[in-house]
Amino acid sequence: MSEFARLEEKLAKLRHRERAPGEVRKLRGADADALVQALVTEIDETILPRRLTLTAGPVALHLAVANRRLQALLAPTPDIKGAGELADKALPDAEDPAVPALLQVVTRAFSDGHPVEVSAMRLRAQFGSDVGVPANLLARAWNVKPTAPTPKNPGDVLGGYLQEISTDAIAWLRIEGEEVTDQNGPEDRVAALGEQAAVFLDGYFAKFDVLFPTDAKACGTVVSPKDGNSDALLFVEFGEVSAFIAVKPALVADLAGRWQRLVAD
């Protein structure tokens, strides 16, 4: 059993609760081409294995996406010509004939003028993380014009940041999805941080809508104690990756500012 079992159990529970209802968002695009472009962006921003469901009126498409790759069209497929043959078959590479065939299915699904909604559910890894067509190659294969710079890779950004602050921080835990994937600091302090994080998350998620009432993405939270003997807590998050950092109160504003400069728009 992981030494962070309590924290990981809490993360799993909270994420499940967080994702269960109301995760449906509108895919923005004036026409089918723009919607395909928005879909590629969505794929480019998806790191962990997810079942993306796209609903356009009566049509629903389910896609396996992970590691910024489109992996497969999943069953059940819509009543669109060619969709059935593609179901649950992994896309081997961008040159495969299934890639343009899937574009045709997607374009037809988006062509009726219905608003398109997208939702993402956790997907038990059905395919390896290196399976599928990376978003940048998919954009080329589908002739999608890039309109926005490629988003920063959250994992890389967090990794660089944690490395940069390792001498200033007392301890940190790196979290990807629902697992603690890395740690740094004295063993007892790391263990205490895991306990602290589990308790902290209860209040954080329970009051999230009050703490972050707008659509802006939460990037970081700092709580610094009154007394000088305790450590401040810095919780940073970016997409599916996050970290809990214990730091001396005198340094926490500087560390928080360095994180903001990396991730803020």
Place this chain on the structure above:
Amino acid sequence: MSVSDALDAMRSEISGCSLVAYADLGSRLVLCTSAVSNPGQEQLDALSGAALLALDGALAEGAAAMWDKTATGADMAMLLTNAEARVFLRSPGAAPEALICVCAADADLDKVVDCGQTTLSRILSQSEG
């Protein structure tokens, strides 16, 4: 220097600062503000509610799980998004009051905290004077 003057001085000192407010955590009321544009009551209520949660409520209680037992509540808290940074600083006085600063997402947070502490000292000395 009046409370209003102290808040104005802080806002002018921090680049990208859109609002500085002084709030009573007990009543969750914003007592005084300095802002680029007149904030709505809803925005002020949201800020004072967040200040209470961060300094005395759910966030502080969660973080305090591993703090020294003598620690009661938080002294400073930040809620950071990709669009803005909100910084909450507890007043060192006996009254449950706090300073709230809303600034650009990439603001110099060290400077915000320093200026905030100076502003709180000014407010405290004004109220004691």
